[in-house]
Amino acid sequence: MKRIHILGISGSLRADSTNTIILKTLGSLLPSDITFEIFEGLDKIEHFSPGVDSPGLSTPGLFDSEAVKRFKTAIAQADAVVICTPEYAFGVPGTLKNALDWTVGTGDLNDKPVSAISASPLNSGGNNALASLLLTLTALGTKKNEASALSIPNVKGKITDGRVTDAHTLNELRTQCANLLGLVGG
Ligand SMILES: Cc1cc2nc3c(=O)[nH]c(=O)nc-3n(C[C@H](O)[C@H](O)[C@H](O)COP(=O)(O)O)c2cc1C
Structure with missing residues (x-):
């Protein structure tokens, strides 16, 4: 039977990011028969602009760059996705939102089980970013x-x-791991 594979996406590009540490810890809490990877290369993804992905054509994704293709392939190969993000100026970091915008036209995250996590050094826990991320994940x-x-x-x-x-x-x-795996199975 095919192993369940989970993709982690960190909203922070910092080498010692607390959000990436959370993702790594979450990965270590998963059952040992489940594979887990954290996507690298969010910063290589070009700025999204409608039409850039399918200039003049009705085939979204046809002209995706290598960086975008890598991102979409990583999502396609995953049974579920965990996003852990900081909050910047009460919102989702632009790098993360930009990457997610590339998946709108091609529906890469459609029906994909997800877990959304925000982390912050402040008491608020990045609640604004989390609320915004959840809206985006609903739209997707x-x-x-x-x-x-x-x-x-x-x-x-x-x-x-x-x-x-x-x-x-x-x-x-x-609890996030268990809930996510429940969504994969259900
Ligand atoms: C430009 C900028 C804006 C920030 N805005 C917020 C904010 O609105 N809310 C918040 O909780 N933290 C904010 N922070 C603090 C981040 O939560 C903090 O830097 C966090 O550690 C970043 O996550 P990371 O460790 O995964 O890189 C901001 C940080 C920066 C650099």
């Missing part, structure tokens, strides 16, 4: 439920040596 037709979202406040105190160590947050991440 993803498969999710009320439990598919998690915001992690005061994130810096929950990480030690490049890993989430806070027991409550680890439990919340386990």
Whole structure:
């Protein structure tokens, strides 16, 4: 039987990103027969502009660049997607939103089980970005439920040596894993 494969997408490009650390920790909490990868190359994806993906044609995606094709292929090969993002100026980082905009015309995330996570060093947990991300994921037709979202406040105190160590947050991440796998199976 084919192994379940999960794709992680971090909204942060920083090398020591707390959001990427959360994704790595979540990946380590998944059952051992499930494969997990974090997408690299979000910063290589060109600025989206309607028509750039299908100039003058009715075939969206035909002229995708290599970077965009890599992104779409990674999504296609995944049974589910986890996005973990910081909040910038009360919104989703432009790099992440730009990448997601490329999937609108080709419906790459349609019916794809997703988990949306925001993390912030502030008390608010990046709630504005999370709400915005959830709206986008709804527009993209993803498969999710009320439990598919998690915001992690005061994130810096929950990480030690490049890993989430806070027991409550680890439990919340386990719950995200279980819910996501339920969506894959259901
Ligand atoms: C330009 C900029 C804007 C930011 N705006 C917000 C914000 O609106 N809300 C928030 O909670 N944190 C904000 N932050 C702080 C980020 O949450 C913080 O830098 C976080 O650690 C970034 O995530 P990362 O560690 O995964 O890179 C902002 C940071 C930057 C650089």
